[in-house]
Amino acid sequence: MADENVAVAPISAKDKEKALLRESVVDEKHRLQVAFKNIDFSVMILDKEKAKEPGFRFVQPKMSKRLLKGVSGIFQPGRLTAVMGASGAGKTSLLQVLAGEARQGSLTGSILINGEEVKGNMKKVSGFVFQDDVILATMTVREAITMSALLRLPEEMSLEEKTKTVERTIKLLNLEKCAATIIGNSSIKGVSGGERKRCAMAMEIITNPSILFLDEPTSGLDTFTAFSVVNTLRNLASTGRTIITTIHQPSSEIYQLFDDLLLMADGEIVYAGPAKDAIDYFAKCGYKCPDFTNPADFLFMSVLNNEPDPTAAPGTAATNNDERIKGLIQTWKTSSENSTFQTELKSLRTGGIDRSTFKSYAKFGTQFAYLFGRVGKNAIRNPLVIKAKGGQAVIIAIIIGLLFQGTGTNYDLSGAQNRNGMLFFSVINNVMSATISNLSIFGQEKAVFAREFGAGYYGLPAYFFSKIIVELPFQMLFPWIFSLIVYWFVGLQNQADKYFLFVVFVVLSACSGFSLGIALASMFESLESALAAAPMLLMPLMLFSGLFINNGSIPAYFDWIKYISPFKYGYEGLVKNEYGGLSIQCRATNPNRIDGSLCLDDLGFNDQFSIAVCVACLAAMVGGLIVIAYGSLYRLVVAEGKAVEPKAPVGEV
């Protein structure tokens, strides 16, 4: 039995970290070596010169640009490899090509994992931490990591085990202090940049990938945080994982943490091998690193610098850095270090990818249940949106109420005019505000979906339907409050069925705006384009509502447009509902009050559309637009893989 009086030495943070690392050591069959041979990657870009030619005035002539020019290399398990190079050298392109994240362009060459051709399997065995981490702003750090665990760890694993894994990962990445803090964004204060980056890493690491790609994990971090992030990567590599990271301007302390270095310039390799040997290699090439100089600074300033030195004498090597770098690429190709490396490429690890290394994906039910809860939580945690929508509904309803007060008991011509204006405004206000607000919110949220979908968290059906099911009732709440205030304030017909129909039309108008907003946001890659397209669509549709031009006077060639206008069905339905059973003076020539249905004749509304048909058409429009939104999102994100990673701007030559 242990002696209770014996003092137990406190466990240091370092010991805890070592223990955690020991627990996550990768066994031999899960250690994966990544090799790539003769990778050539090109994208199509605008041919600016050709575009100037007269024949190409209206077409966009394209030409291809080679971003990677026949590069080869090896990333070993258990080692941390840094990919370095000047801006535009092709680091991100290489990482994305290897990780299967490159969405456009043509690729040749081969990528092998433990000697087996990768054939689309890279995403199944690796994690990718993007330079710009896109995480839902309203989630806490723990929730974000838990989401990854629930949706990407094997279904057979118990919830308890998953929770333990989450806590272990939080500790491993030193995220305990901010685990309950929300991620945040530019408008909601959340975790710091470093914590956010480590959270993004934790979300990948928790799936236990054998290979981890990271694009600039230290960008925007202070020196100490950057060191702590790279140190974490070093520790992870020591567990047998293959860690590959691009990095800009590492400090000398960070540089010491790298096992291997892949130095790139102009889409080619300038050096590949142990990081500690790079300085000796370049000394041999005539570039001696001065004593007490950060090796990374030396490499960037003296070796890779491709900006001409303005102070150098004209015609000297310093003014022609492009040629100098071409020379360095050539030197590498003929160096003895490269021939050793080429020999290594011929004797790769064998055995291929063990299928148990593949990541797991949750079933539709699990995805749906999780997302259902998350959408609801997200809506509640966005108090600004709720307040803005609620405030808008109440304030506008009160203004309309005050403006049109007494209209319900005004039976002369001005009463008819006010009725029409008030009913029309009730429709456009709800359609327009729902369209624009949902377009903006969904346009931003789409990036989160695209990233999470790309990383295999869930599929489109689970995401889309959970969103629609949670959001639609929520979309109905504020139009209902609006109707409640306006109807009684204005004093429209005091009948329960008429009030009920008024609510139905206002709510359906708002729902059509909601579905139009998400459809537009799904059709366009950028939010700006969708916002620009919205008024171009809404304004003409509004013109055919029946208020501005009499339904009977629309020229035949434009007549079809009214049938696709939610404004028409909403407005017509409300007008028919209100004028039915009303005795009112509608005609200037006749001061007597007449049956309201005769007024509908004058307004051009006594066509085949009954109130029930208007309700059905509006509801069908909501459904149709939701189907269009689904299809557009499928095309944009699933089929074309866009909106996943902010693309590099399409270049010009």
Ligand SMILES: Nc1ncnc2c1ncn2[C@@H]1O[C@H](COP(=O)(O)OP(=O)(O)OP(=O)(O)O)[C@@H](O)[C@H]1O
């Ligand atoms: N889709 C694209 N269309 C045209 N050119 C592109 C595209 N993507 C990348 N490029 C160009 O390819 C080159 C390499 O880009 P890449 O992003 O790989 O460089 P990088 O080394 O990661 O640069 P940085 O360190 O600045 O991120 C750059 O000149 C870039 O402008």
